[in-house]
Amino acid sequence: VVPFEDVQVLPDEEHILIHSAQQGDRQAFAVLVERYWDRLYRWLYHLTHNRHAAEDLAQEALLKAFANLARFRTGSNFSAWLFRIAFNSFVTQHRVAARTRQAFPDQLPDRGIGPFEEALSRELMQLLARAVGRLPEDFRAAFLLRAEEGLSFREIAAVLDTTEETARWRVFKARQKLMAVVAPQLDRDEA
Amino acid sequence: MICDTVQRRLLAGESPDQVEGDLRAHLAACPACRDWRGRLLRLERNVPYLPVPVSRGKARLLRELLYEDRLESLVDENLESPSPALAECPVAPMPLPSGARSGVLLTPTRIAAGVAAALLLLALGWWWLHRRTADLPPPTGVSAGAPAIQQQPFEALADLGR
Numbered sequence: 593v594v595p596f597e598d599v600q601v602l603p604d605e606e607h608i609l610i611h612s613a614q615q616g617d618r619q620a621f622a623v624l625v626e627r628y629w630d631r632l633y634r635w636l637y638h639l640t641h642n643r644h645a646a647e648d649l650a651q652e653a654l655l656k657a658f659a660n661l662a663r664f665r666t667g668s669n670f671s672a673w674l675f676r677i678a679f680n681s682f683v684t685q686h687r688v689a690a691r692t693r694q695a696f697p698d699q700l701p702d703r704g705i706g707p708f709e710e711a712l713s714r715e716l717m718q719l720l721a722r723a724v725g726r727l728p729e730d731f732r733a734a735f736l737l738r739a740e741e742g743l744s745f746r747e748i749a750a751v752l753d754t755t756e757e758t759a760r761w762r763v764f765k766a767r768q769k770l771m772a773v774v775a776p777q778l779d780r781d782e783a
Numbered sequence: 784m785i786c787d788t789v790q791r792r793l794l795a796g797e798s799p800d801q802v803e804g805d806l807r808a809h810l811a812a813c814p815a816c817r818d819w820r821g822r823l824l825r826l827e828r829n830v831p832y833l834p835v836p837v838s839r840g841k842a843r844l845l846r847e848l849l850y851e852d853r854l855e856s857l858v859d860e861n862l863e864s865p866s867p868a869l870a871e872c873p874v875a876p877m878p879l880p881s882g883a884r885s886g887v888l889l890t891p892t893r894i895a896a897g898v899a900a901a902l903l904l905l906a907l908g909w910w911w912l913h914r915r916t917a918d919l920p921p922p923t924g925v926s927a928g929a930p931a932i933q934q935q936p937f938e939a940l941a942d943l944g945r
Contacts, residue, residue, distance in 0.1 A: 622848050629841035637835045647840035654844065712829050720826065721833045738797075739830040745797055764795045770826060771794075778822045 610670055614661045621661075625654055628671070631741065632678055638736050639682055641725060649685065653678035672743070675751040679733065686729075716777055723773040727766050734759050735766030784809050789816050799823045 606627075612620035632653060636646035656677050657664075664673060712720065724732060730752070737743045737751060748759040789809050793799045799820055802810065810817050 618848055622845055625841065625844055625848065629838070629844070633838045633840065634835050637838075638833070643836045643838065646835075647838050650838075651840055651844055711832075712825070717829065717833065720829060724830065724833065736830070739827050760795060764791075767794045767823065767827070771823060774826050775819075775822045778825065 606670060607666060610661065610664065611666065613658070614664070621658055624670075628654070628674055632674065634740065635675070635733075635736055636678060636682060638724065639729065639733060645685070649678055649681050652681050656681070669747060669750070671741070672747045672750045675737065675741070675743075676753070679751055679753075712778075716774070719777055720770070720774055723770050727769060731762045731766040731769070734762035735770075738763045786813060786816050786819075789813070790819055793820055793823060799827065 606624075609620045609623050613624060629650060632650040633646050636649045637643065640646050640649070653674060657674055660677075664670065724736070727735065733752060734748050737748045738745075743751065745756050745759045745763070748763070749756045752759065752762075784805065786809075789806060792806060793802070796802070802820075810820060
């Protein structure tokens with residue numbers, strides 16, 4: 593299991609913010625909330641498929657982080673630490689009660705926001721969303737940390753409290769399953 | 784190198800757009816694997832654009848953090864409650880299983896209401912009894928100073944049926 597203290601360091605500016613927040617500076621912590629909320633919320637939404645649950649978990653993670661900032665070791669990865677807190681909360685809640693799943697929303701972001709040359713059609717995005725939603729939870733959590741957050745396998749392992757090889761395996765399986773579902777449609781889309 | 788091995792290595796790599804030397808050589812010579820890798824990259828690059836519902840939670844948390852003095856209590860709530868999301872989410876009432884009508888639903892409110900109703904009935908009964916016996920003539924042999932109902936209540940009750 594990879595401890596999150598061992599994963600790579602983030603930009604200096606973030607350390608200044610964290611240091612200020614550790615001294616009780618709410619403005620500094622607000623900047624961290626501003627920076628991490630959407631990322632945490634997106635990830636948690638993909639895990640829960642429930643907006644309220646994702647919001648509650650994101651808030652809980654950030655507040656727990658705020659309350660425990662003194663324990664955060666300078667030099668370690670704040671992002672991995674935060675996602676680890678969120679994942680622990682998610683696992684705890686998931687054991688208490690299974691969430692009611694919601695369908696993916698119809699409103700898609702403007703295509704201009706996406707990678708312009710590689711943007712998928714609305715139908716393909718829906719297909720991809722459903723395919724991601726149907727991945728086993730462990731695979732989904734690891735794959736999204738890789739594809740959305742750009743975390744290394746080592747960092748993913750730290751967040752999910754597992755080994756680097758297991759993190760690699762989960763991402764591999766997730767990609768394999770997604771390719772099996774989406775790639776044939778991509779072929780047709782390109783044709 | 785066979786195509787299957789190349790594709791498996793692309794799936795297992797940290798990033799499909801960063802490939803090692805031997806893979807790069809294969810991709811340069813194999814259009815099928817090149818296309819396959821292109822689809823994998825396209826798929827993965829679109830993942831960050833998957834739709835999620837808009838969240839208003841950030842604004843709420845920032846307001847609490849910066850403008851209101853509730854942050855400490857909010858932190859306490861989140862640390863004390865093992866599942867705040869469950870507590871805050873509206874939940875539809877659970878349907879009762881058949882045959883579970885009695886006993887299961889004895890909530891404190893219902894018990895208190897039951898006790899209050901029982902006390903009220905007792906008070907009414909006592910009042911009714913007292914009123915009827917006060918109207919009766921005192922039985923013979925009883926001193927005028929003592930209330931008849933206190934000395935011979937059962938006789939008084941027997942008279943009521945006549």
